[in-house]
Amino acid sequence: MKGIAVAAAVVRYEARMAARSRAVWIGMVPVSLLGAVFGFATLTGQESARLNAGAMAETLLVIVPIGVAAVLADRLRRSRTTGLGELLDTMPLNGAACTVGALGGALAVALAPVLALVAVLGAVIAVRTGDPVAPVWALLAFLLVVLPACVWTAALAALLGLALSVTLARFLVIPLWYWAVYWNYTLWWVPTPVGTVLVPSGEYPAQAWFGTTPVWAGYGQLDWLSPAPAGAATGLANLACVLLGTALMVGCARLMRKR
Amino acid sequence: MTSLSATIALLWHESRRCGLAVWALPVAGAAVGGAVSGLPSVARSALLLASYSALACLAALCVVAVLGRARMLELHLSLPVPVPVLVARRLAVVAVSTAVAGAAGSLALVFGAGTEGALGAAAGAGTVLCTAALLSGVALWTWARWHSAAAASGALIAVWLGYALFWAANIPPGVNRPVCAVMGALLIWRGLRSLTDPDRVLAKEER
Numbered sequence: 498m499k500g501i502a503v504a505a506a507v508v509r510y511e512a513r514m515a516a517r518s519r520a521v522w523i524g525m526v527p528v529s530l531l532g533a534v535f536g537f538a539t540l541t542g543q544e545s546a547r548l549n550a551g552a553m554a555e556t557l558l559v560i561v562p563i564g565v566a567a568v569l570a571d572r573l574r575r576s577r578t579t580g581l582g583e584l585l586d587t588m589p590l591n592g593a594a595c596t597v598g599a600l601g602g603a604l605a606v607a608l609a610p611v612l613a614l615v616a617v618l619g620a621v622i623a624v625r626t627g628d629p630v631a632p633v634w635a636l637l638a639f640l641l642v643v644l645p646a647c648v649w650t651a652a653l654a655a656l657l658g659l660a661l662s663v664t665l666a667r668f669l670v671i672p673l674w675y676w677a678v679y680w681n682y683t684l685w686w687v688p689t690p691v692g693t694v695l696v697p698s699g700e701y702p703a704q705a706w707f708g709t710t711p712v713w714a715g716y717g718q719l720d721w722l723s724p725a726p727a728g729a730a731t732g733l734a735n736l737a738c739v740l741l742g743t744a745l746m747v748g749c750a751r752l753m754r755k756r
Numbered sequence: 757m758t759s760l761s762a763t764i765a766l767l768w769h770e771s772r773r774c775g776l777a778v779w780a781l782p783v784a785g786a787a788v789g790g791a792v793s794g795l796p797s798v799a800r801s802a803l804l805l806a807s808y809s810a811l812a813c814l815a816a817l818c819v820v821a822v823l824g825r826a827r828m829l830e831l832h833l834s835l836p837v838p839v840p841v842l843v844a845r846r847l848a849v850v851a852v853s854t855a856v857a858g859a860a861g862s863l864a865l866v867f868g869a870g871t872e873g874a875l876g877a878a879a880g881a882g883t884v885l886c887t888a889a890l891l892s893g894v895a896l897w898t899w900a901r902w903h904s905a906a907a908a909s910g911a912l913i914a915v916w917l918g919y920a921l922f923w924a925a926n927i928p929p930g931v932n933r934p935v936c937a938v939m940g941a942l943l944i945w946r947g948l949r950s951l952t953d954p955d956r957v958l959a960k961e962e963r
Contacts, residue, residue, distance in 0.1 A: 524910020531918050567913040664821040
């Protein structure tokens with residue numbers, strides 16, 4: 498219980514710090530505008546609002562998680578360079594709660610422009626399909642498809658930023674994301690987790706709750722890791738794997754920060 | 757002749773202040789070229805363009821790393837060499853490294869796949885340099901304007917994604933390259949010009 502209160506307190510001050518510094522906004526606002534170009538392209542208005550929302554969220558994944566990762570790669574390292582880490586060490590804070598809070602606070606600010614974009618796209622879907630609950634579907638698609646991917650890439654980038662230099666982490670996240678989620682291994686075979694439940698490609702949840710047709714989900718290189726998308730069961734399995742992967746990366750980051 | 761050797765000595769001196777990133781760039785270029793040459797020919801032409809723009813993105817991130825390493829700017833303000841000249845020299849070092857990276861990538865492709873000649877290597881270097889000019893311009897301008905390496909890298913990655921996914925995919929290279937080069941030169945000029953203001957340089961020092 499105390500850990501949650503600590504994490505919430507850290508989230509609050511980290512979010513305030515991130516909101517005041519312009520770095521997060523300067524990175525995320527252009528990325529969201531680019532996402533708007535992608536998102537609008539998928540809104541045909543010919544299908545149901547639910548399907549439109551799922552397809553829109555899947556399209557946002559091409560670009561938004563990379564922007565989030567680039568912006569947040571220095572999040573866990575910053576406290577070292579600014580001396581804030583030493584100040585925090587003097588306080589009775591739990592290390593894991595601190596790491597989660599530091600990442601979560603900045604992530605909340607980084608996702609604010611994306612949430613605004615999703616609200617706009619939800620309104621557009623409502624107008625095009627004539628379905629008044631479309632904004633709710635858009636919000637659900639954001640929570641189930643976009644958010645897990647962003648949390649995962651933020652943890653990956655922050656961990657890489659601790660292990661390597663921040664510049665290298667910012668660059669490496671881009672090929673890593675496309676390799677993990679979009680690599681066409683039938684064109685050039687390399688080992689990749691594409692199509693498995695391990696990666697936050699959003700295809701399993703989008704199929705489960707929004708009825709989209711997955712491209713790669715179920716066609717991974719290892720059959721037992723890529724079950725055919727079959728509704729809520731595989732959707733939940735994917736979300737659980739993504740959460741577990743994020744927890745592992747945050748755990749590693751915490752160990753590295755303790756050194 | 758003496759001025760040439762003096763220029764080389766100066767660039768060498770600055771290159772040691774730019775950090776490891778500048779040396780890693782040509783290695784990355786050769787590695788990318790080698791990897792692309794191992795592809796089946798169907799995939800090669802598509803991935804070649806993507807890898808050139810990835811190299812340009814790497815070069816611009818190198819610029820951010822180099823700018824982030826600029827220390828003791830207050831001391832530099834007291835020297836006869838103005839800060840914009842100092843930054844321009846370091847950008848020149850990154851530009852040389854980028855050209856070598858582009859050429860190394862193309863040469864690795866020539867040796868691996870044997871599809872292009874020396875002209876291909878020069879064209880590859882040119883493509884990477886033009887794209888890198890635009891992205892470095894965005895990075896330098898953002899850094900000069902908002903005093904933050906994180907903001908500069910965020911902005912440059914956003915511009916790079918837009919460039920790679922929309923612009924380069926639809927605009928023919930004959931238009932793409934000169935437009936990138938001119939816009940990059942403009943942004944670099946604006947960024948360097950804003951560094952002539954000592955107050956702005958000192959604001960960076962305070963961070």
